[in-house]
Amino acid sequence: MARSKVAQVFADEWPQLVATLRRDLGDLGLAEEAAAEAFTEAAARWGPTTTPDRPGAWLLTTARRKAIDTIRRDQRFADRLPALAEQAERPGRPSSQLIDDQLALIFGCCHASLNTEAQVALTLRQVCGLSTTQIADSFLVPTATMAKRLVRAKDKIRKAGIPFEVPDADELPERLSTVLSIIYLIFTAGHTSAEEGPGLVRGDLCDEARWLAEVLTRLLRERSSGAPPVLDVTIGKMGQEWLRDGDLPLADGSGDDDGAADDGAAEVLGLSALMAFADARRATRVDADGDLVLLEHQDRSRWDRDLIAEGHRLMDEAMAYRSLGPYQLQAAIAGIHATAPTWEETNWRSIVWLYNRLVRIQPTPVVALNRAVAIAMSVGPEAGLAAMDLLTEDGGLDGYRYLHAARADLLRRLARNEEAAAEYRRALDLGGNDAELAFLRRRLADLDAD
């Protein structure tokens, strides 16, 4: 009982505790250490009848005492002692400060001057409170490697003077976009396998990523002065029509005066929706042998209907801001797939339209190729091939293996088997993980058998 109580409090209190301590102590490593020691003490002392009424306050007081002990032992931090001794007597802090502290923790861990691996590791350690071993296991690296990575990152934060602050309004969109990319990276790391991973889906990371986006949305909303935009039926309906007809009633970013001011939450909600739609397919992404199953072959009856409904609800909330961005567009596409009865009966026209928007703000090979695939489904294989030709001729994507695999698939549908086989071979030459290569070899063998 006691243990589960501590675990529950841990989930509720960890990021707040680390954020508050980080501000008090001015040092991330020291904050993390004190928070961890406080939880260790809680696990040892709390029993079914001895759990404090306000566990958060108990933890903060305990952690501050632990930090004072550490500082007394370590002269490097001696100058922090007087300020901390004063803090130790104060109970909590105003909630607005607490919100800023937590946001500062998230933005600090995802600061652009840290490399991506460090950003991911720090966010999981400091914000989510995963242990170094848990993070190491999730990314299939030895614990010592992950520990070193975290130490190096905290070292850089201290020595380079990386500030843990909520960015100014003019910098918020760019900084937020880095945070969102890290959250999505954590999600996809959980969603796709490393080559010799135990399974294709490591769900824990997916859960952490979705929780992070949820916390971020709440904090951004609590921080902004205005209320979140009202979720009226009209907007929900507009969204539905938009998805059905591919006709966008919303404006990009600013210039829309009847939408609520975007406090940054619109894109975070878009990312939450995208992850909900993707996670709804978790059980069907691999077959019994652990092989990758493509979206078009997945058993749609086993998709998680509750999560899909959750995705649509989040999309409605996001679109109420009328501030469209890349995550909302991707979520809208994922939402169409999630509700389509079959691959063939998907509303490809709307998907093409959404990709047309997306490719303009995010001109990556993945987006450009998916757009071409959608064109093939909406108009026909020839049109899809024409769109792909543009990518090889002008786009310099000739070395992109997924492009050749996709071309091969369209040529196969047109019964141009020899050309298809050549494309499969080209894709195989360009490498990939084992599941992908096995898939391509099967396809090539099927062609040869015809």
Add this chain to the structure above:
Amino acid sequence: MKYLMLLYGAEDVGPQPGTPEHAAEMQEWFAITNEMAEAGIMAGGEALHEAATATTIRVRDGATQVTDGPFAETKEVLGGFFVIDVENLDEATKWAEKIPSVPYGSVEIRPVMVFDEE
């Protein structure tokens, strides 16, 4: 915190001496230097002659080795530096963004080590 800003760039890229563009850029250099001084953050800075004028010295087994040229032969070479004293890395970054050569070169920001008094 004190930061050293190392200004790197390829010498054949950007305004070349003797051109009107170079003269215009000189005004920008004077302006940023003044701005740093007025903000009270300037703790030093110099422009350097081209990398071909560099001499590199090593002492090995008590013998001095003198070689012509910079420490590393790279296309982007050190052209100058500033030392600034600001609150944190974000502030240092804001100053680095204003350096006239940053649109075609790069600025490496290095925190300066502080030793304990005792």
